[in-house]
Amino acid sequence: MDRTDFILSSDSARLGRDTRQLARRAAAGELRRIRQGVYAPAAVWDALKFWDKYPLLVQAAASTLQNRTVFCRASSAALWDLPVLGRSLLVHACTFDDRGGRSRAGVRRHFADAGLLQVDERRGLLVTSRLQTVLDLAAFESFEQAVAALDHVLKPQPGLAPLSKSELDAGIGTNYSASAARRIRAALDFADAASGSAGESVSRALMHRLGFQSPTLQSEVFDARGFAGRPDFEWCEDRLCGEFDGLVKYQKPEYLQGRTASDVVIEEKRREDRIRATGRRVIRWTWKGISCSARFGAYLSAMGVPRQTRPACRH
Structure with a gap:
């Protein structure tokens, strides 16, 4: 399944169709409501493993946002095929509003300095770079999440070269607070490419x-x-x-x-x-x-x- 399988209520409205019909089809079990305004065929969605659903949730969010968005943290990690722990439905995206982040319609915004942001494209969406994504996970998520992500990137992956510990350490720079940098380095010191999963x-x-x-x-x-x-x-x-x-x-x-x-x-x-x-x-x-x-x-x-x-x- 990919985002072309999504059924958007905005498309139905643009074609003059009754968008309430989508809700009725969801109530009948024919469709699954993925997020506000986004539906998918129930049989297709239900057949997916949990690890395949979250990247689609990020893509579903992108299909409803008015401006092109840079996704970060767990959402960027999922698009980079990094291990993401837990089953949160929250999508994480950058904001350049220094008043701080907020959650709305299942999207959590995190402040990012536009001058320091490293952006790449994955699956047609803008995401923080692989290196920055891993460092953000190590800075702001649990030690277990940090180690899982770091162990993963220390090994070559399909189409992606490994990141070295020296590259990751250099990436910390002055981009993080002293306490966040300590958390990153503690996980980085512990990380081991020999981990199998x-x-x-x-x-x-x-x-x-x-x-x-x-x-x-x-x-x-x-x-x-x-x-x-x-x-x-x-x-x-x-x-x-x-x-x-x-x-x-x-x-x-x-x-x-x-x-x-x-x-x-x-x-x-x-x-x-x-x-x-x-x-x-x-x-x-x-x-x-x-x-x-x-x-x-x-x-x-x-x-x-x-x-x-x-x-x-x-x-």
Whole structure:
């Protein structure tokens, strides 16, 4: 689905049609009201995964705004295909009015200095640059969101070169307050290109915040037959491995690589069995498991994940 599938009440009005008909079709379940004045076919919208809906919400907002707008923060991040945590429906856009930002019709405005703003175009919309978008997330969002975004951009992505830590640090400049710059640098120091997914990044950031020892990422485990597997996390002195199970590996084509979800589950089970046979324990968690930091911390403690009382092992 793309924005050409949207049905705009403004188009209906321009053609002399009764715009109330759209509301009646939505009430009947034929359409979904995406935002004020924007509808989509219900069957098409409902078939989308949650991670595919938010960029469309941004595009829907753009279709109803009178002036061409520069989108920022989570909205720009979604258009850059950066991991965006949570399921907020709020769209974020820049304003050059120094009286500050405000929310209206689901769009939150953030003040931006026009002389410092770095603007690019993604999916036909104006957005803050990839570098500025990541720094803004690190400055104004949670540590977990910052780490997820930074880990992502440190690796090459389809059609996009990686950003280096030195580039990101240089981008801070004098564009942020001292406290925001500290938050950015704390996340930047912690960021690691070895992280395999947003869920792994969030898990690691939570471990750090909760006082657990930093694990080795993507370590290689060998058995008598050779390479056995590469767990997401390993605390080698404790012979303990951790695995984050996200939905994407069972749903997105780029992860399935021609396999069925069942194939992936079977491969994961065989890999884990071989890792366990080396004498290591393997613990697992999902997005639900990290949705509550206190519950995640209690789980890690119960499973014997070491606290920050000794330096993490290095391979």
